[in-house]
Amino acid sequence: MDAPPSVRARGITKYFGEVVALDSVDLDVAPGQIHGLVGPNGAGKTTLLGLLLGLAVPDRGELEILGTPVGRALAVPEGVAGFVDGPGLYPSMTARQNLAALAQLRGDGTMNIDDAIDQVGLTDVADDRVRGFSLGMRQRLGLAAALLTKPRLLILDEPSNGLDPAGKKHVYGVLTRLAADGTAVMLSSHRMDDVEALCSEVTILSTGRVAFSGPISKLASEDSELDYRVITSNPAAARRIARETKGIRLRDEDAVQEGVELLVISASVPALDEFVKRLVRDDIAVRELAPVVSPLEAAFIALTEQQETN
Missing domain, CATH: 3.30.70.250 (Malonyl-CoA ACP transacylase, ACP-binding)
Structure with a gap:
């Protein structure tokens, strides 16, 4: 039996006062797909990612995540992980301590902290305090925190922010392997090279509306100059x-x-x-x-x- 879509959204609308942040957004993300989310500043990208993480609920429309209807905040099913506006980390703790705190908070002693750190290429600084980390290193540690939960849906906001070429290679490799194993990845990025390198499909938001959603190959017409x-x-x-x-x-x-x-x-x-x-x-x-x-x-x-x- 075919697995349900990792994300299915129909007519999603979200208001902040009189501001329409999302206006009748439809979205489908299949298991094993890396789906890009792009748009100008203020287009509604962060709002949409927040809904997928369960940080808020739509004011109108239907949202299903991993086959489960979501109707209230913090009610997304197990298997969803990620971050928006950068990962939340404890600066006075080391990278390893941050991940151990997360594992303890979730009450899961089976999480392999060393493996998550190694996957994102932070083994050499695992015992350094996070306050000394660069932006790119914090992004990679945030990804490691998400990997601890073995997600079936991974939500990432600007995951390549601040990454050097080696860090980007690690992140690309992690996301590609996750998708190959069936995890759906939804990532927002201002870097078109990241989206083109990683994503099979893309949704373009503009002023809260979907301007395009589908395979990247359909964006470029042979007749366009x-x-x-x-x-x-x-x-x-x-x-x-x-x-x-x-x-x-x-x-x-x-x-x-x-x-x-x-x-x-x-x-x-x-x-x-x-x-x-x-x-x-x-x-x-x-x-x-x-x-x-x-x-x-x-x-x-x-x-x-x-x-x-x-």
């Missing part, structure tokens, strides 16, 4: 071919990146494919081809601007 940076072995010839290729528009003919001449072009996917084919036919090496703005970020900007004007 994006700006691309192009570095080749022969910039002059590449510029000529760009002018001659239908559907290619030169955006900046004299761009230089770290001393290397490059083209900035605007093109749809079919036009870009034709441009690259012509470069290859003329024996011109393509050394770099990358969007100036990622497809997700471009769609995010377009959708939120459209929503705000409606």
Whole structure:
């Protein structure tokens, strides 16, 4: 029998006084899915995550978490963990002591503290006081605290905040393994590279409403134009071919990146494919081809601007 959705929300609306923080939000998150939540500041992301953690209840609509209807605060079922606005930690205690306090609070002596610390890459500082931790180290410790509960639904608010490359690698690895084991992960982030690297689906919020929800692949239409940076072995010839290729528009003919001449072009996917084919036919090496703005970020900007004007 198929498992129920980890999150099922229909028509979720939340008011703060006269302010509508969430307006008829629908959301589905399947087990084993890493689902991204993005939107401008004030879009309602933190409010939605708070509802999923049971910190508040919607004023209208239906919310089911791990197959259980949720109708009052602090009533989410076992198996939900995470944090919003940063993890709550005791600064005067060590990382290990923080996790031990959590285990004691939950009355669960089976929690493997050392394993959780190791998973997030904090073994070397496990006995250091948290007051000396960087923002990124606190984020990783917050994730370790969530892992102690062996969650089936993990809610994270800006989990890569302050992370260096090594810390980000640890966090990416943890979340990917959790999803592979069937845990649903809902994460909010302002970093589109995090969302694109980790998430199979994304919900874009704007002014409390859903501007888009679904697979990231559906955001980028082949017919829509994006700006691309192009570095080749022969910039002059590449510029000529760009002018001659239908559907290619030169955006900046004299761009230089770290001393290397490059083209900035605007093109749809079919036009870009034709441009690259012509470069290859003329024996011109393509050394770099990358969007100036990622497809997700471009769609995010377009959708939120459209929503705000409606």
